[in-house]
Amino acid sequence: MKRTLILSLPLMLLAACSSENPAPAGNADDLAPSATAAAAVKTAAHLQAQRLHGQHWRLKDARTADGTRIDALFVQDAAPVTLDFNDGHLAVSNTCNGMGGGYRLEEGTLTFQPLAATRKACAAPLMARDEAVSSRLQGEVKAAVADNGELTLRTAQGDVLVFQPEASAQTRYGGPGETVFLEIGPQTRPCPHPLIKDKHCLQVREVHFDDQGLKQGEPGAFENFYGAIEGYTHEAGVRNVLRVKRFKVDTPPADGASQAYVLDMVVESDARQ
Numbered sequence: 190m191k192r193t194l195i196l197s198l199p200l201m202l203l204a205a206c207s208s209e210n211p212a213p214a215g216n217a218d219d220l221a222p223s224a225t226a227a228a229a230v231k232t233a234a235h236l237q238a239q240r241l242h243g244q245h246w247r248l249k250d251a252r253t254a255d256g257t258r259i260d261a262l263f264v265q266d267a268a269p270v271t272l273d274f275n276d277g278h279l280a281v282s283n284t285c286n287g288m289g290g291g292y293r294l295e296e297g298t299l300t301f302q303p304l305a306a307t308r309k310a311c312a313a314p315l316m317a318r319d320e321a322v323s324s325r326l327q328g329e330v331k332a333a334v335a336d337n338g339e340l341t342l343r344t345a346q347g348d349v350l351v352f353q354p355e356a357s358a359q360t361r362y363g364g365p366g367e368t369v370f371l372e373i374g375p376q377t378r379p380c381p382h383p384l385i386k387d388k389h390c391l392q393v394r395e396v397h398f399d400d401q402g403l404k405q406g407e408p409g410a411f412e413n414f415y416g417a418i419e420g421y422t423h424e425a426g427v428r429n430v431l432r433v434k435r436f437k438v439d440t441p442p443a444d445g446a447s448q449a450y451v452l453d454m455v456v457e458s459d460a461r462q
Contacts, residue, residue: 241274241294243360246340246352254347261321262350264314270322272352279304280454281326282420285311285319287454288326299332299342309458325350358419358436358451366434368453370396371418372408375428375461380413384444390414391423396430420452430457 248270251259262270268283274292279301281288286309291302304323310316331343340352359365374392382388392411399405418433432453441447 240334241340242276243357244273244354245357246272246274247355248350249339249353250349250351252349254349259321259348261314261317264318267315267318270318272326273357279326281322284322285309285315288319288323294332297331297333299330301326301328301330303327307455358434358449362436362438362449364436366436366451369433369435370398370456371431371433371450372396372411373421373423373429373431374411375426377423377425378413380415382415391418416446416448416450418450418452426460428457428459428461429455432456 248262251262253259270284271282273280273282277291277293279290279292281304286307288304288306290304293300304326306319306323311319325342325344325348328345330345333341333343335341338354340354342350342352344350372394376392377389378392380388380390390413393414394408394411396408397405418431421429421431421433423429432455434451434453436449436451438445438447438449
């Protein structure tokens with residue numbers, strides 16, 4: 190039988206705060222157990238929240254209360270819907286439109302604030318998946334993490350969503366990384382490579398924004414980008430500005446890069462000839 194750890198405060202800790210035989214008032218030492226229990230409760234809540242951090246939660250299964258698979262959440266050949274929790278902010282990726290919003294975790298319940306989303310138009314199945322996601326990540330949702338590390342969310346309507354964990358880039362590279370903005374040209378170009386014949390490279394240049402989101406200065410010329418940007422798939426003819434995290438690779442392979450790039454979000458996107 191698979192045991193499940195509920196993302197809630199342990200009942201024994203709550204019970205410690207309300208004893209059937211309260212100690213007489215007036216002695217500071219008598220209050221110590223309650224203070225200790227309160228500190229333990231706070232620590233437990235922090236640890237439970239931390240279990241959600243540092244992972245990409247990729248949708249594995251989704252069923253209604255009667256066990257019917259929610260097909261709208263699974264689109265053929267599309268990457269699975271992914272959740273990322275970080276200090277009270279939820280980011281939803283591998284959807285047509287990027288989504289995000291605030292959340293709160295208390296006693297095994299995730300309370301989601303309304304999700305904000307971009308307004309890109311996609312094929313009907315992808316748009317339907319966006320609606321299926323946003324309609325389930327709202328209000329109060331019960332959350333639990335099983336012994337195998339899988340996260341289960343249960344909505345008020347009884348829908349059950351199961352997510353598999355995958356270590357985030359921050360966990361894998363041992364730090365938060367550096368936030369940079371990269372403009373990706375609409376077309377790849379041939380680029381010389383000693384091992385790969387007829388290699389084509391992304392055309393990339395770094396751009397800068399101020400705190401108000403306004404571009405600063407003039408970007409330089411596009412350069413060949415030999416590596417990959419994790420989470421980004423280039424579409425020919427489309428120019429993008431990406432916000433990415435750049436990480437230092439401590440022990441790169443002999444033919445590998447010393448830096449890794451991971452997509453955070455698409456800031457701008459437009460089709461070019």
